[in-house]
Amino acid sequence: MIDEKLERRQLAPNLTAFGITQLRRLGAMRASGLIWVLVIMCAVAAFVSDAFLNPFNLINVLRQVALFGIVSVGMTFVILTAGIDLSIGSIVAVVAVTAAMLLDASLPIPLVIVAGLAIGSVMGAVNGAGITLGGIPPFIMTLGTMVMGRGLAMTISDGHPIHFRAVADQFAWLGQGHLLGLPVPVWVFVIVAALAAGLLRFTAFGRNIYAVGSNPEAARLAGIDVKRTIFLVYLISGFLSGLTALIFISRLTVGEPVAGTGLELEAIAITVIGGTSLFGGEGRISGTILGAAIVAVLANILNLFGVSPFTQQIVKGAIIVAAVLFEIIRRRKNSVSKHG
Amino acid sequence: MSGREHREGGDQAHGAAAPILVMRGVGKSFPGVVALENVDLDVAPGEVLGLIGENGAGKSTLIKILSGAHHADQGEVVVAGEKVDRPTPLDMIERGIAVIYQETMLAPHLSVAENMWLGRLPKTRTGLIDWPETRRRSLDVLARLGFNLDPKAITGTLSVAQRQMTEIAGALSRKARLVVLDEPSAVLGAAELDKLFEIIRRLSGVGVSFIYISHRLREVFEICSRVTVLRDGRVVGGGKTTELDHQDLVGLMVGRKIEDIYPARQRRPGAVALEAKGLSRGAALRDVGIAVRTGEILGICGLAGAGRSELLRALAGADRAEAASFTLLGGKRPSNPRQAIARGLCLLPEDRKSEGCFLPQDVAFNISIAGLSRIRRKGLLDRRVEDAAAMALIERLRIRTRSPAEKISQLSGGNQQKCLIARSLHAKCRVLLIDEPTRGVDVGAKREIYQLMAKLADEEGVAIIMVSSELPEILGLSDRILVMREGRVAANFDRGQASEEILMRAALGLDQRHVEGAAA
Numbered sequence: 027m028i029d030e031k032l033e034r035r036q037l038a039p040n041l042t043a044f045g046i047t048q049l050r051r052l053g054a055m056r057a058s059g060l061i062w063v064l065v066i067m068c069a070v071a072a073f074v075s076d077a078f079l080n081p082f083n084l085i086n087v088l089r090q091v092a093l094f095g096i097v098s099v100g101m102t103f104v105i106l107t108a109g110i111d112l113s114i115g116s117i118v119a120v121v122a123v124t125a126a127m128l129l130d131a132s133l134p135i136p137l138v139i140v141a142g143l144a145i146g147s148v149m150g151a152v153n154g155a156g157i158t159l160g161g162i163p164p165f166i167m168t169l170g171t172m173v174m175g176r177g178l179a180m181t182i183s184d185g186h187p188i189h190f191r192a193v194a195d196q197f198a199w200l201g202q203g204h205l206l207g208l209p210v211p212v213w214v215f216v217i218v219a220a221l222a223a224g225l226l227r228f229t230a231f232g233r234n235i236y237a238v239g240s241n242p243e244a245a246r247l248a249g250i251d252v253k254r255t256i257f258l259v260y261l262i263s264g265f266l267s268g269l270t271a272l273i274f275i276s277r278l279t280v281g282e283p284v285a286g287t288g289l290e291l292e293a294i295a296i297t298v299i300g301g302t303s304l305f306g307g308e309g310r311i312s313g314t315i316l317g318a319a320i321v322a323v324l325a326n327i328l329n330l331f332g333v334s335p336f337t338q339q340i341v342k343g344a345i346i347v348a349a350v351l352f353e354i355i356r357r358r359k360n361s362v363s364k365h366g
Numbered sequence: 367m368s369g370r371e372h373r374e375g376g377d378q379a380h381g382a383a384a385p386i387l388v389m390r391g392v393g394k395s396f397p398g399v400v401a402l403e404n405v406d407l408d409v410a411p412g413e414v415l416g417l418i419g420e421n422g423a424g425k426s427t428l429i430k431i432l433s434g435a436h437h438a439d440q441g442e443v444v445v446a447g448e449k450v451d452r453p454t455p456l457d458m459i460e461r462g463i464a465v466i467y468q469e470t471m472l473a474p475h476l477s478v479a480e481n482m483w484l485g486r487l488p489k490t491r492t493g494l495i496d497w498p499e500t501r502r503r504s505l506d507v508l509a510r511l512g513f514n515l516d517p518k519a520i521t522g523t524l525s526v527a528q529r530q531m532t533e534i535a536g537a538l539s540r541k542a543r544l545v546v547l548d549e550p551s552a553v554l555g556a557a558e559l560d561k562l563f564e565i566i567r568r569l570s571g572v573g574v575s576f577i578y579i580s581h582r583l584r585e586v587f588e589i590c591s592r593v594t595v596l597r598d599g600r601v602v603g604g605g606k607t608t609e610l611d612h613q614d615l616v617g618l619m620v621g622r623k624i625e626d627i628y629p630a631r632q633r634r635p636g637a638v639a640l641e642a643k644g645l646s647r648g649a650a651l652r653d654v655g656i657a658v659r660t661g662e663i664l665g666i667c668g669l670a671g672a673g674r675s676e677l678l679r680a681l682a683g684a685d686r687a688e689a690a691s692f693t694l695l696g697g698k699r700p701s702n703p704r705q706a707i708a709r710g711l712c713l714l715p716e717d718r719k720s721e722g723c724f725l726p727q728d729v730a731f732n733i734s735i736a737g738l739s740r741i742r743r744k745g746l747l748d749r750r751v752e753d754a755a756a757m758a759l760i761e762r763l764r765i766r767t768r769s770p771a772e773k774i775s776q777l778s779g780g781n782q783q784k785c786l787i788a789r790s791l792h793a794k795c796r797v798l799l800i801d802e803p804t805r806g807v808d809v810g811a812k813r814e815i816y817q818l819m820a821k822l823a824d825e826e827g828v829a830i831i832m833v834s835s836e837l838p839e840i841l842g843l844s845d846r847i848l849v850m851r852e853g854r855v856a857a858n859f860d861r862g863q864a865s866e867e868i869l870m871r872a873a874l875g876l877d878q879r880h881v882e883g884a885a886a
Contacts, residue, residue, distance in 0.1 A: 227747070228746040228747050229746065229747065230738040230739070230742075230747065232747075233731070233734075233735060233738055233747065236724070236726075236727060236731070237724055237727075237731075237735055240724035240725060240726045240727055241720070241721070241723065241724050241725065243720065243721045244715075244720075244721050244722050244723060244724055245724075245735075246684070246702075246703055247682070247684060247703050247713055247715060247721060247722070248703070248707070248735050248736040248789065249703050249704040249706070249707035249708065249736050249793070250704070250735070251704060303726070307724065307726040307727065308726050
């Protein structure tokens with residue numbers, strides 16, 4: 027310990043840019059660890075099943091990554107502020123049934139898209155307002171909107187799937203179309219992820235998210251508008267849930283009130299597996315992308331093996347616990363080395 | 367060395383009685399700070415030992431070692447003739463050591479009896495709690511102690527003194543042989559303190575030992591038979607209270623000469639940077655007037671709870687408060703910390719870890735966060751500009767870190783404090799409100815922080831308001847000193863007019879005669 031201190035003092039005068047990049051690289055190591063997990067999973071999958079590397083299968087996996095990935099980006103924002111959003115799946119359902127009804131009523135497609143995104147954003151804003159203005163803990167607030175949202179979707183649709191056959195073909199592009207050989211949802215995810223990563227890295231809003239998640243009181247004293255920051259992450263999460271709902275109904279050509287059931291749990295799992303700390307302040311979009319890929323490839327492998335969906339749930343749950351345990355062990359090690 | 371003399375003194379004083387506690391060569395370090403070094407201490411049965419020292423002298427660490435919350439890195443701790451090795455808090459309780467903190471550790475919604483027997487409530491044969499037996503045993507213990515407490519009273523509704531009595535009763539019901547009282551007078555009124563002293567005298571008469579921690583010398587002379595002085599983690603002296611006087615102890619506690627550690631100041635105060643009149647916030651702040659000029663360091667002292675931190679927070683817009691008038695650098699009053707920083711005022715809070723630092727983030731993040739617009743290029747944050755700005759401040763403030771990309775949690779307390787100063791400088795603040803600038807900082811780093819504060823005031827005309835519990839710090843650094851008591855400004859001094867005695871008297875609201883009478 028003392029030697030280390032001395033060493034640090036000697037190093038202090040000749041700091042170099044090289045040292046900075048080296049340390050930043052250390053921070054990125056966890057993300058690269060996830061890359062290896064993904065590579066090994068893909069290698070194993072390719073080795074044991076010929077079907078895995080089949081282009082149709084791979085594109086299927088990518089589409090899965092995209093669908094879960096978009097909401098997981100929103101969840102990453104929320105969890106970075108040390109919050110949680112349980113209402114994602116219900117927001118998807120509300121947007122799915124309302125957008126399907128609007129399409130069935132022959133409203134112009136662009137208007138329906140705007141309306142769907144707006145409904146999602148408003149529901150996210152309700153979460154944000156309850157948490158910041160009302161001081162309700164995020165878990166409780168979003169649990170409430172989760173239950174209410176599901177009820178709302180059921181009420182609006184009277185519990186039945188809503189079809190929009192008249193315009194189904196024109197609206198199909200978003201969920202079923204292809205661009206440069208890749209499904210459109212994959213491109214949507216690429217854009218969302220790139221914007222999110224840029225927002226976190228290059229804007230004051232992104233910095234504020236990390237600051238609020240690291241220490242809300244310090245953030246307030248450092249002049250950050252904590253409430254505005256928290257409000258906005260829930261709004262973003264709601265917006266991305268609305269976007270996901272539109273892709274869902276375009277793909278299935280039906281708006282179901284049960285759409286998105288359990289999606290929030292998938293998103294939490296992906297975010298946590300991607301290395302975002304549930305304690306807030308630590309995490310990256312790159313990790314969430316890898317988390318989404320790992321979850322999708324795992325599901326694909328289990329499918330290819332013919333493992334029943336019931337067993338798949340057991341595996342997925344175990345992986346979430348393992349990922350969080352890994353995070354806790356890492357923290358404990360860090361704090362031991364600090365005081366050792 | 368003096369610790370050794372002290373040990374011999376202790377042995378002579380208490381002859382044949384086997385000590386209840388012996389500490390030999392005890393040391394404890396934290397990253398960047400040596401909290402305790404080669405501490406020798408012993409307590410005989412029935413003895414009341416006073417333990418005194420300034421803030422940061424190592425009293426809390428010593429208590430935590432006694433309670434089993436921390437373990438000594440070096441040396442040995444012997445309780446009732448038996449050496450203890452890495453004990454748990456429960457081990458120490460079972461060996462008869464009870465620590466009673468300022469803020470009591472009771473469960474506020476439970477009764478006196480439940481708190482006394484918590485974790486070991488008597489059970490009936492069927493495994494349910496035996497309430498009649500609990501009550502009988504509680505009454506028995508309370509009667510033996512002569513405490514007038516209802517076992518059924520909910521502790522949250524009791525006075526602080528009654529809560530301390532509950533804790534003492536609980537400790538003694540566990541056959542405690544050594545009770546450690548951590549600054550009990552800080553939360554007790556005069557009448558309650560008399561009551562506590564009466565209890566201590568009675569219990570020490572039947573062989574229970576006490577370690578009484580306080581920085582109020584009057585109390586130490588009143589209740590303790592022997593006193594040990596800690597400074598910078600070492601035992602620097604002590605002895606029987608009958609053979610020492612007030613001046614001896616102050617000399618031991620303060621130790622170093624003030625000019626050794628505090629930089630020379632040029633006093634060149636400029637225009638008024640911040641002026642507030644009639645600041646009020648409930649009972650915490652009552653009609654406070656304050657002004658500080660550019661290039662000036664204004665020191666604020668007073669007892670804990672006198673409203674010092676509340677004043678800084680109100681000035682920074684962190685808490686709501688009424689004000690009759692308020693001028694900040696020629697502008698109007700900021701209504702929240704964001705506006706305060708934008709107008710050039712920054713608060714560096716008392717508790718760096720919980721209110722100042724972003725611990726999961728790196729040094730550059732922590733420095734730039736309050737002035738992100740200054741690292742923006744073409745609308746986007748630029749890491750290279752940020753690193754360059756952070757590097758410049760790291761060099762200017764001599765922050766010891768490997769790189770701007772090092773996690774701030776890896777830095778020592780002193781360097782974390784420098785990062786927070788760097789943050790306010792990066793945000794171009796001209797008025798700094800610093801709450802306990804050197805809490806949790808070791809002596810070497812303290813000196814650097816003092817020099818830095820003096821340099822900012824003298825060379826850059828920064829206006830600084832500093833709150834501190836360390837009177838030498840207030841005296842060594844301030845141009846003017848303001849003493850607070852019960853939410854009000856109790857006294858105002860110029861640099862040359864004040865001494866530790868004068869400040870302490872003003873903080874306590876005592877007159878000269880009273881203090882001397884107690885010291886004699």
